[in-house]
Amino acid sequence: MGGLLALHAALQRPTRVAALVLVAPAVSLADRLWDRLGEVKQQALLSGGAVNLGSDYVAPGADEVSLAFFEEARAFALPEAPGSLDVRCPVRILHGALDDVVPVEVGQRLVSQLAGDDVVLTVAKDGDHRLSSQRDIGLLMSAVAQLEEALQAAHQQE
Structure with missing residues (x-):
């Protein structure tokens, strides 16, 4: 990022x-990641849970995020x-x-x-x-x- x-x-x-x-x-990372999560993980986040993004580029467990990640990332969105x-x-x-x-x-x-x-x-x-x-x-x-x-x-x- x-x-x-x-x-x-x-x-x-x-x-x-x-x-x-x-x-x-x-x-526009947050929007792309959200779309890739799928409905099950999206619902888990909307229910207050956390999900693993499944990234090959970070240590296992280091890519666990909550809904706050997406809300904060959207604040940095740029005009398209x-x-x-x-x-x-x-x-x-x-x-x-x-x-x-x-x-x-x-x-x-x-x-x-x-x-x-x-x-x-x-x-x-x-x-x-x-x-x-x-x-x-x-x-x-x-x-x-x-x-x-x-x-x-x-x-x-x-």
């Missing part, structure tokens, strides 16, 4: 955020209309085509939601949610280096 929080930071403090590199940004996110800094989004946690379509939709012109989505064809292969890490390092160069050049022109 780091991408979601980074976007909020850029929206709330646009003069303090120079650029963003977002990896499989989990925007094209151009509705007034983020004007350069943004690089990296996403794995095989991501089973945050579908690549979420990253594609985010590109249209961002109002800025300097937005690039890179899709790693064989990448999953972790983007942890050497190639994926190379893509991440390249995105950071590219933004660093651009920011340094802009700073020298000032």
Whole structure:
């Protein structure tokens, strides 16, 4: 959920955020998770219980949530209309085509939601949610280096 929080930071403090590199940004996470739970787990939550999300990316038991999780997460929901996110800094989004946690379509939709012109989505064809292969890490390092160069050049022109 780091991408979601980074976007909020850029929206709330646009003069303090120079650029963003977002990896499989989990925007609209609460709604997607709720829909994937199914009726039995949804009813358990609505009755005051807790459920396990069944994530392969956290330790067993660490993904147990209550209804409060969904209520709090919805408070961080971002507008979804094209151009509705007034983020004007350069943004690089990296996403794995095989991501089973945050579908690549979420990253594609985010590109249209961002109002800025300097937005690039890179899709790693064989990448999953972790983007942890050497190639994926190379893509991440390249995105950071590219933004660093651009920011340094802009700073020298000032």
